[in-house]
Amino acid sequence: MSETMRALVIDRTGDPDELHIAEVPRPLLIGDEVLVRVAAAGVNPIDAKTRAGRGVSAAIERFPCVLGNDFSGVVEAVPYSDHPLQPGTAVYGMGRVPRLSGSFAEFVSVSSMSIARKPANLGHVEAAAVPVAALTAWGMVVHLAKAHAGQRMLVHAGSGGVGHFAVQFARFFGAQVVATGSARNADFLRELGAVDVIDYSTQRFEDAVEGMDVVIDLIGNVADDTGTRSLEVLRPGGLLVNAPTGSWPTMAEDAAARGIRATGFNVSPDARTLGIITRIIESGDVRVHVDRVLDLAEGADAHRAIEDGHVRGKLVLRVAEL
Numbered sequence: 001m002s003e004t005m006r007a008l009v010i011d012r013t014g015d016p017d018e019l020h021i022a023e024v025p026r027p028l029l030i031g032d033e034v035l036v037r038v039a040a041a042g043v044n045p046i047d048a049k050t051r052a053g054r055g056v057s058a059a060i061e062r063f064p065c066v067l068g069n070d071f072s073g074v075v076e077a078v079p080y081s082d083h084p085l086q087p088g089t090a091v092y093g094m095g096r097v098p099r100l101s102g103s104f105a106e107f108v109s110v111s112s113m114s115i116a117r118k119p120a121n122l123g124h125v126e127a128a129a130v131p132v133a134a135l136t137a138w139g140m141v142v143h144l145a146k147a148h149a150g151q152r153m154l155v156h157a158g159s160g161g162v163g164h165f166a167v168q169f170a171r172f173f174g175a176q177v178v179a180t181g182s183a184r185n186a187d188f189l190r191e192l193g194a195v196d197v198i199d200y201s202t203q204r205f206e207d208a209v210e211g212m213d214v215v216i217d218l219i220g221n222v223a224d225d226t227g228t229r230s231l232e233v234l235r236p237g238g239l240l241v242n243a244p245t246g247s248w249p250t251m252a253e254d255a256a257a258r259g260i261r262a263t264g265f266n267v268s269p270d271a272r273t274l275g276i277i278t279r280i281i282e283s284g285d286v287r288v289h290v291d292r293v294l295d296l297a298e299g300a301d302a303h304r305a306i307e308d309g310h311v312r313g314k315l316v317l318r319v320a321e322l
Helices: 045-051 124-128 131-144 161-172 183-192 226-233 251-257 271-283 296-308
Strands: 004-010 020-025 033-043 070-077 090-094 107-111 115-117 152-155 176-181 196-199 212-217 234-242 261-264 290-295 314-318
Touching (some): 004 296, 033 090, 033 124, 033 296, 045 296, 070 124, 090 124, 090 131, 090 271, 115 271, 124 290, 124 314, 131 161, 131 212, 131 271, 152 161, 161 183, 183 196, 212 226, 234 251, 251 261, 290 296, 296 314
Parallel strands (some): 152 176, 152 212, 176 196, 212 234, 234 261
Antiparallel strands (some): 033 314, 070 090, 090 115
8 A cells, every 4th residue: 555645735724725635644553543545525614714724723733734524435454353343344434633634635544433334325425424513413412402302492504514413413302493594495404304494684583582492503603693692592591502613702601691501512523423323314314415525626615615604514525436
């Protein structure tokens, strides 16, 4: 096997045009790591933020840097001969960028605890859209909000990568879901399980709902003080779960002043939870939506699309045909 690989890299942080194809060293296996030959890699907002010099860019130790957390592919090498994921096994998962080299490359090396067998009913492109977004949604909706029958939950940005999983997980566990989104995504959100959709361009959500048990806030105060306004629609003792945006430093204090619980959330690459999500996807109870597929060399276009917003579901980069 060659000691180098083709990858989409940045030599410094900056605009999307900093992304370019290069030959870089193939990652080495250390400890429990599994080497995966990548077929497809999902693109997430954190990738664009890090490339731009925000996100987790402060942890980049050297350049060129390979970004990308989501991946789907085939096991190439394992840490020991009787490992449960043998070479040739189709897997998917997420890495720890920039602690390790990312998935915008022909190979990625990740902990055994970060990957699971790929859902049998998904191709690599669809599977690559799952790990980061689905694990984030699961952590917010299931672990923190404890979605259950009779619960009333508002999901902001319900048609996005995390949002479209959050709506489905909440519905799966019996919660009554209201989602905010654009008019063009209203039917899509209802198909996912939302009982009502609030068009944020024509209606203030605080005028449409009240007494909610949970708000899954995937926007924060980045746009129109969405996070702060969300406090108005929660019942006393309700819960607001916010994906980190860095836009609302007074969230805990603002919520406490209104008698509301509030917490942020950071996703973990957890193979056990990903295995549960796999079974739910294979059962047909949760579906994956890929908005657009681009080639690895078109990574800059993918980042521009992420930054422009309005992506339905996920963007995926095709790395190789396996």
